[in-house]
Amino acid sequence: MIEYKLATRRERFVAFLVDATIGVLLFLTFYYFWGDKSDSGEISVTGLPAFVLFLLNFLIWPVLEGFNGQTIGKKLVGLKVVNDNFKDISMG
Template identity: 35%
Template sequence: MKFKHDYQLSTKPNLGKRLVAALIDYGLIMSYFLLMIYLYGEPNDEGGYSVNGLPGFSITVVWFILTIGLEQMTGSTLGNKSQGLKVAPKTDPRKSLTFGQSLKRHLLDIIDLWPFGLLAILTIKNTEYNQRLGDLWAKTVVIDSTDPEQGLQTKE
């Protein structure tokens, strides 16, 4: 989609920063998950452990807060913030991300991150605005706020 404005959108893949951000975000979520298994896990029939009830539900709540909640409120997850990355609407990165956009982005994390993030890397490298599947569906872009060449550029 080309814009009919006096500016144009410019992004870069930022693969290294995006990888570090994902490791931070999902490392925090996985740490909480492991803590819940340690504290509340009960042996199951498959030889593993299950976490049920409120402790099990809290894992979903923590995922929701650390991904969708923070991103919708601040434009960045903790991992993205640490790397200087900001998620914004593709149509106008000056605007704030909506709840629906953040929800769509993160509902596809399981697909984007499988296997080992390969699908996300391929789509980031091969789309015009360096978007993964979640970004394509939500119509969002990831911009390195520390790079003056990214974001909206005035047309000459």
């Protein structure tokens, strides 16, 4: 039988940092290519690029976890989300 262990805080934090860094890089890429800079120095992304950015940031992580139990950060650290019986989770 396979023995499972709970993730440490350090492992969870590192996975979070990786995922957050990917999110920030997505934001910066969209701001660089499709951002509009106002006279006051503020940068905004509107229209279709903003919608795509929204979809990437708010759907990609839940979808990844729902399909295989891992975000990119969790996969790099070696973590996986499972249910109470250590079975794979689903989108439901």
